[in-house]
Amino acid sequence: MIEKIMSAKDKEILKTGEVESIDFKPRKGSFYWEKCEGCDEVVFLYGLKVINGKHYCISSSALKN
Ligand SMILES: [Zn+2]
Numbered sequence: 001m002i003e004k005i006m007s008a009k010d011k012e013i014l015k016t017g018e019v020e021s022i023d024f025k026p027r028k029g030s031f032y033w034e035k036c037e038g039c040d041e042v043v044f045l046y047g048l049k050v051i052n053g054k055h056y057c058i059s060s061s062a063l064k065n
Contacts, residue, residue: 036060 032045038060049061056064 038063 032048033042034048034055035041036043036057037054038056041057043055043057047058049056049058051061051064
């Protein structure tokens with residue numbers, strides 16, 4: 001399931017070419033998620049922390065503070 005979501009997202013990035021402009025609006029019919037910069041885990045919206053424009057899971061964001 002994760003793999004499916006990832007390839008869909010890759011396509012979207014290729015299409016827009018603007019990785020940095022992703023906002024926090026959940027897309028219809030899919031969960032919003034980002035990859036954690038700290039541990040490379042997939043982090044869903046409810047656990048997502050943004051530090052200096054980078055995405056972290058809760059435990060990695062705690063290490064950053
Ligand atoms: Zn993390």
